[in-house]
Amino acid sequence: MPLVVVCYKWVLDEADIRINADLSIDLSKAKGKISDYDKNAIEAAVQAAAALNGKVAGLTFGTADAKPSLKDALSRGMDEAWYINEPQASQADGAGTARVLAAAIKKMADVSLIICAEGASDTYARQTGPRIGALLDLPVVTSVGKLEISGNTLIATRVLDDCLQKVKVELPAVVAVLPEITSAPIPGLKAVLAAGKKPVTELKAQDLGVDLTPKSRVTEIKGYMMDRKNIIFNEGETAERVNNLVAALRKEGVV
Template identity: 50%
Template sequence: MSQKIVACYKWVLDEADVSFDKDLNPDMSKARPKISEYDRNAIEAAVQLADEAGEGLSVGLTVGDSGAASSQKEALARGLSEAVLVDTGAEAVTDYVVLADALAAGIGNIGEVSVVVCSEGSSDQFGRQTAPRLAAVLDWPVVTAVTGMSLEGDTLRAVRKLEDVEETVEVPLPCVVAVLPEINSPEMPGMRAILDARKKPSEQVALADLAVETDPAAEVTGLKGYQTERKNIVIDEGSAEANVAALLAALRKEGVA
């Protein structure tokens, strides 16, 4: 049976390019954009689920300013069949309420979606809110912390990683899932995949045309880095047994062990 699987992903600044001054104010002027590391897992999971469905179609969906259109080529090179950008214009969406509404509108615009795959969080914020909020807007069931999933007719079967156990659940379609990085190991697209991506359809839809309320419920008022003070204790007692004993003694002294 044909299934349409949507992978939601985010176009973020590469955290490796962000620097901080002495007052821990971030400098993002040299940071290059990329698809969030965790969202690459979501894309790979969507592609695999669509392949499993036989005639499945995998669609990449992102919400962002006009610069996010640059992400579509890479998303398609990672195996997606199509790519859609909900274009917010000059303004970036930083509010999860607006983001969920925009994604839901984009999914409605795509139509006949069976499964929406998100990551647990993006590499810039990792708020773990996108999938639950999106499911609430769509009024679909949601499964989080997913490390494995498969389609069985009109049902999705998923394995969830909890604190000390694994849980297997089944939910009816359509549904939203949030996957953990353990679900797969996405590879960098090769030259053939990059060339093939140019032939795949991509679309930009203006957020203003989707009748989405864009007044944020929360507003970012500032960004500040943080610094961790380390004790810089080096344990080198010689043998492995002595090192372990010294480590345990240090942990007991700190009240950890």
């Protein structure tokens, strides 16, 4: 039975990140979530598997913190999950991440399609799909806004800067999808309950024989603060606030 593999990432919710006055970052309040665009990718994988009469395997690479992702991911319609639970995941770069994912995919049988979101909501590097394709020497199609599958042929519509480009490829292939590919429905209670019974394969990077030494070295991480005036009119009658704003905009020369 053909297998559709969908890669997803457990990330910190950027809305919970606090930037301190010295521009250091406070992640202590940040909760995890499946990267927003990955939810659309998972749904796209479920639909592709239906078209292929196949199954869906979710694949994630993360630290022990990523464990809660499994239930959420499995409730979104996948049949099984592969979890590469690795302490070094937090330090891994794009090269290492792709090596781990590619090595895990090699262990799966009958893989006919690999789907990734275009980018993750933390790094938004947009490397993983193409890198996996290169490592497995599979054809790659990125920036995909629409997927059609007929038999073993995949037709994808790519959303490029200057045109919509429809391309054709025989499976197996790697596809990176845009969030507009499909909506990501919130799983129902029944799906959530069923998720706990689905099989999970848990491995370490070592089990896959992958060296995770990063090729790039992070030398600094700091918060970004826009340098803005922050003049907020929050007192007095509404008309007065509006007049104050108009006066300020006239002074700035923008109206």
